[in-house]
Amino acid sequence: MAATPTPTVSIPQTAAAGGLLFTQPPQTAAASYYKIAPSNPVTFGWNFTSVLVYPTSLTIQAYCQSNGNTYPIGPTGSNGVLPGRATEVVWDPYEYDIMPGAVPLAAAEYTLRINDDRGANAPILGGYLTPYTGTKFSLYRPQQYTPLESWSCPGCSAAIESSPVVRSASIALFATVLIMFLSGFNLLRRIV
Numbered sequence: 001m002a003a004t005p006t007p008t009v010s011i012p013q014t015a016a017a018g019g020l021l022f023t024q025p026p027q028t029a030a031a032s033y034y035k036i037a038p039s040n041p042v043t044f045g046w047n048f049t050s051v052l053v054y055p056t057s058l059t060i061q062a063y064c065q066s067n068g069n070t071y072p073i074g075p076t077g078s079n080g081v082l083p084g085r086a087t088e089v090v091w092d093p094y095e096y097d098i099m100p101g102a103v104p105l106a107a108a109e110y111t112l113r114i115n116d117d118r119g120a121n122a123p124i125l126g127g128y129l130t131p132y133t134g135t136k137f138s139l140y141r142p143q144q145y146t147p148l149e150s151w152s153c154p155g156c157s158a159a160i161e162s163s164p165v166v167r168s169a170s171i172a173l174f175a176t177v178l179i180m181f182l183s184g185f186n187l188l189r190r191i192v
Helices: 093-098 156-161 164-191
Strands: 019-024 033-035 042-049 057-064 070-072 081-083 088-091 109-116 132-140
Touching: 019 132, 033 093
Parallel strands: 033 132
Antiparallel strands: 019 042, 042 088, 057 070, 057 081, 057 109, 109 132
């Protein structure tokens, strides 16, 4: 039995490196914020640009700047691995967060990372997908509603009292009042 020949792709020497152009969230958005709450899935969508050799799979992750953890993005159980021609992923941060054994998500800023089956440190080659790290987003946990009349801020007054700005303003106010008092006293003394 003869072996089936593997098709080869001819990539021109002048071919640009492949990349991703994000469509969701729109790249015009200054910042994207997503809730870690039930029934709040997040959709990331993209188009391939200059890719001549499509990957077998894509690995999609969220890197958290504040704690250094990397979290898989994708349907539960996908471990962040999608088919190589996928152009979107729907992720439910809440479902991930409550999964047994999952590292809890932080309410923080993240960088979306996407790479092909060659890995995150793959060299940049014409026609092949370049590892992507160009989208930033933030996750937050919504808080329970508190009516204004029952809201309090423990520590707010202590923070204000210990603030160097407040201390400087207090000293400036005291000096101003003292100068006004002495000037007024001097003026009264001349009149009498």
